[in-house]
Amino acid sequence: MSSEAKLSAISADRATDAGAKTVFKVLLAISFCHLLNDTVQSLLPAIYPLLRDTFHLDFGQIGLISFTTTFTASLLQPLVGLYSDRHHKPYFLAIGMGITLIGLVTLSLAPSYASVLVAAALVGMGSSVFHPESSRVARMASGGQHGMAQSLFQVGGNAGSALGPLLATFVLPRGQRSIAWFSFVALLGMILLADIGAWTKKRRAMQAELRAVPLAAHVTPGHVASQEAEPHAHLPRKRIVWSLAILVALMFSKYFYLASLGSYYTFYLMDKFHVSIRSAEFHLFAFFGAVAAGTFFGGPVGDRMGRKVVIWYSILGVLPFTLALPYANLFWTGILSVVIGLILASAFSTILVFAQELVPTKVGTISGTFFGLAFGLGGIGAALLGKLADATNIRFVYHVCSFLPAVGILTAFLPDLNPGQRKGSQPRAGSR
Numbered sequence: 001m002s003s004e005a006k007l008s009a010i011s012a013d014r015a016t017d018a019g020a021k022t023v024f025k026v027l028l029a030i031s032f033c034h035l036l037n038d039t040v041q042s043l044l045p046a047i048y049p050l051l052r053d054t055f056h057l058d059f060g061q062i063g064l065i066s067f068t069t070t071f072t073a074s075l076l077q078p079l080v081g082l083y084s085d086r087h088h089k090p091y092f093l094a095i096g097m098g099i100t101l102i103g104l105v106t107l108s109l110a111p112s113y114a115s116v117l118v119a120a121a122l123v124g125m126g127s128s129v130f131h132p133e134s135s136r137v138a139r140m141a142s143g144g145q146h147g148m149a150q151s152l153f154q155v156g157g158n159a160g161s162a163l164g165p166l167l168a169t170f171v172l173p174r175g176q177r178s179i180a181w182f183s184f185v186a187l188l189g190m191i192l193l194a195d196i197g198a199w200t201k202k203r204r205a206m207q208a209e210l211r212a213v214p215l216a217a218h219v220t221p222g223h224v225a226s227q228e229a230e231p232h233a234h235l236p237r238k239r240i241v242w243s244l245a246i247l248v249a250l251m252f253s254k255y256f257y258l259a260s261l262g263s264y265y266t267f268y269l270m271d272k273f274h275v276s277i278r279s280a281e282f283h284l285f286a287f288f289g290a291v292a293a294g295t296f297f298g299g300p301v302g303d304r305m306g307r308k309v310v311i312w313y314s315i316l317g318v319l320p321f322t323l324a325l326p327y328a329n330l331f332w333t334g335i336l337s338v339v340i341g342l343i344l345a346s347a348f349s350t351i352l353v354f355a356q357e358l359v360p361t362k363v364g365t366i367s368g369t370f371f372g373l374a375f376g377l378g379g380i381g382a383a384l385l386g387k388l389a390d391a392t393n394i395r396f397v398y399h400v401c402s403f404l405p406a407v408g409i410l411t412a413f414l415p416d417l418n419p420g421q422r423k424g425s426q427p428r429a430g431s432r
Contacts, residue, residue, distance in 0.1 A: 021143045022141065022142055022143035022144075022145055022148075022149070023141040023143065024141075026137065026140075026141040026196065026199055027138060027141045027142070027149055027152050027153065028152075029192060029195075029196055030134050030137050030138055030141070030153060030156070030196055031138075031152050031153050031155060031156030031157075032156055032192065033093070033097075033130075033134065033156070033189050033192050033193055033196070034130075034134060034153055034154070034156035034157040034160065035156040035157065035159050035160035035163070036097075036160060036185050036186070036188060036189040036192075037097065037100065037126070037127060037130050037157070037160065037189060038156070038157040038158070038159075038160030038161045038164070039160035039161075039163045039164045039167065039182075039185060040100055040104060040123065040126075040160075040164070040182055040185060040186060041069070041123065041127060041160070041161065041164065042160060042161040042162070042163070042164025042165060042262075042288065043164040043165075043167065043168055043179070043182060044065065044066070044069060044107075044120060044123065044164075045066060045165075045262055045263050046164050046165035046167075046168035046266075046281065046284065047168050047179070048062050048065070048263070048266070049266065049277050050175075050176065051065070051116060051176075054176060055112070055113045055116065057113065058390060059264075059267075059386040059387075059389045059390045059394075060383075060386050060387050060390050061113065062263075062386055063263070063382045063383040063384075063385065063386025063387065064117070064383060064386075065116060065117060065120050066120075066259075066263050066378075066382035066383065066386075067380065067382055067383035068117050068120040068121050068124065069120040069121070069123055069124040070124060070378050070380075070382070071124065071380075072120075072121045072124030072125050072128060073124040073125070073127045073128040073131075073371075073372065074128075074372040074373065074374075074377075075128070075372070076124075076125060076128035076129070076372070077127075077128045077131055077132055077368040077369070077371045077372035078132075078365065078368040078369040078372045079368070080092070080128055080129055080132050080133070080364075080368050081132035081364040081365045081366070081367050081368020081369065081371075081372075082364065082365045082368065083364075084132060084133050084136065084364040084368075085362055085363070085364040085365050088200075088201075088204055089133075090197035090198065090200045090201040090204075091194060091197045092129055092133045092197070093129070093130060093133050093134060093137075093193035093194075093196060093197055094190045094193040094194040094197060095129060096125075096126045096127070096128070096129025096130040096133075096193075097126060097130060097186050097189040097190045097193055098126070098186070098190055099122055099125050099126035099129065100122070100123055100126030100127065100130075100186045100189075101126075101183050101186035101187060101190070102122055103119050103120070103121075103122030103123035103124075103125075103126060104119075104123070104179060104180065104182050104183045104186060105180055105183055106118060106119035106122060107119035107120070107123070107176075107179050108176060108177050108178070108179035108180035108183075109177070109180075110176070126186075128372070130193075131367065131368070131371040132364050132367045132368035132371060133364070134153065135150070135153065135352070135363075135367035135371065136200075136363050136364055136367060137196060137200055138150055138152070138153040139356070139363055140200065140203055145300075145303055146299075146303070146353045146356065146357075147298070147299035147300060147301075147302040147303040147307070147349065147350065147353050148299045148300045148303055149299070150299050150349040150352055150353050151295055151296045151297070151298055151299025151300060151346075151349045152296065152299070153349070154295045154296075154299075154345075154348060154349045155292055155295045155296045157295075158288065158291045158292035158295045158345060159289075159292040161262075161288045161291065161292065162285055162287075162288030162289040162291065162292050163288075164288075165281050165284045165285045165288060166281070166282075166285045167182075168281060169278055169281045169282070235358070235415060239415060240358050240359065242413070243354075243358055243413075243414055243415055244355060244358060244359075246410045246411070246413055246414055247351050247354060247355055247370075247414075248373060249407055249410055250311065250315055250347070250351060250407060250408065250410065250411065251348075251351060251370065251373050251374060251377055252377055252407065253315060253404045253405055253406075253407035253408060254315060254344060254347050254348065255373075255374055255377040255378040255381060256377060256378075256380075256381035256385075256401065256404055257322065257344070257401050257404045257405065258344070258378060258381075259377075259378045259381030259382045259385055260381070260385055260397055260398060260401040261284075261287055261337065261340075261341075262284075262288075262378070262382075263382040263385070263386070264382075264385065264386070264389065264394060264397065265280070265283065265284050265287060265337070266280035266281060266283075266284055267280075267389075267394050268394050268395065268397075268398060269283055269330075269333070271393070271394050271395065272394075272395055273329075273330045273333075275330070283333075283334055283337070286334060286337070286338055287337045287338060287340075287341045288341070289338075289341075290337070290338040290339070290340075290341030290342045290345070291341040291342075291344070291345040292345070293341075293342060293345075294341060294342035294343060294344070294345030294346055295345040295346060295348075295349065297346055298310045298314060298345070298346025298347065298348075298349050298350045299346075299349045299350065299353065301346070302349075302350045302353065302354075306416065307350045307351075307353060307354040307357075308354075308411060308414050308416055310346055310347070310350040311347060311350055311351060311354070311408070311411045311414070312408070312411050313343070313346075314343055314344060314345075314346040314347035314350065315344070315347055315405055315407065315408030315411065316405060316406070316408030316409060316411065317343055317405075317408075318340055318343040318344050318405045319403075319405040319406055319408070321336050321339050321340050321343070322340060322401070322402040322403075322404070322405055323402045323403070324336060325337070325340070325398060325402060326395065326398045326399045326402055344405075348370075348374065351370065352366075352367065352370050352371075354414075355370055385397050385401070388400070
């Protein structure tokens, strides 16, 4: 494709965003599907006590299950994103949920630890297909309010992450075979995602017609505002690469810490405070619920005040609370974990939109890469922290992880993307 053709295509996409209204029907649907997908994802760590007792596992083996799920997702997501940037496949989303369904059935029937790992890999593969394309759908339906759209999309996922442990409290007493009931969750997701895929096909056809119009026709007042709101286009390539590297470091801080809570929080509570499994699961549910509640605020605030502001307070701002957590009693541990979840949750959607604004022509690749990093870093963190817990104890893990948010100081080196201009250029949201 020539440079002029690329510029025309980019201009068409930006003009479409600037002139279109936010399609809340699609945003809510893709967010709900994200809830279904991540309910299944969070079911795995929530049933670790069941798997530990059934297959007599140690912390290292439990960490390997988490690593397998997240590694398959992280390995494939950038590739899926790159492929979908070049070849739009509207039914990728439904196919991904179908792979997750197969993984659930396999997990419910797994006769050995090796088959549990296979099931975990299938669940990870399903997510690797789902996330890049669903993030693109959220951006397509945003009407230019990309931060709000990604936050609403992430709220669905985080709500699912909170729902999984709660539902697991009903699975644990009924044994491994009851996991198969969750396949109906995946089936519902497949039906909804097939309908969303049909919408994206129509939307892309409309964008293709717009690209066919001469370049001058795309230069509208809304387009000018969009251009003014994207000063990143003038950043040198090295600055963009350096900024992406900083975002990756911030992702490392966030997801290694989340791995300590998401994978081992129940064990920490049972070891330190001698609570029951059911009580520990409810504490985990409260943490993931706080994550779901906190997720939404980052995107809209970033749309108005700038992404960098949100990244500052969501990473570095959580440090005092993580430092206090290892020394707290049971009551304050519950309170602090909720506060940490609320603050830390706003980071990902903001980081993702920041990266998409740095490289606006590669939305699928960027989404796949950052979702892949989210899964991969979480999986690596779970595995390493599991080994550390085996070598020392679970309480020591939380002392080590409490310092991770200090990495947020790197936010100072990120470029400012003119939040004032962005605020003034936002199109009005509506529904249709």
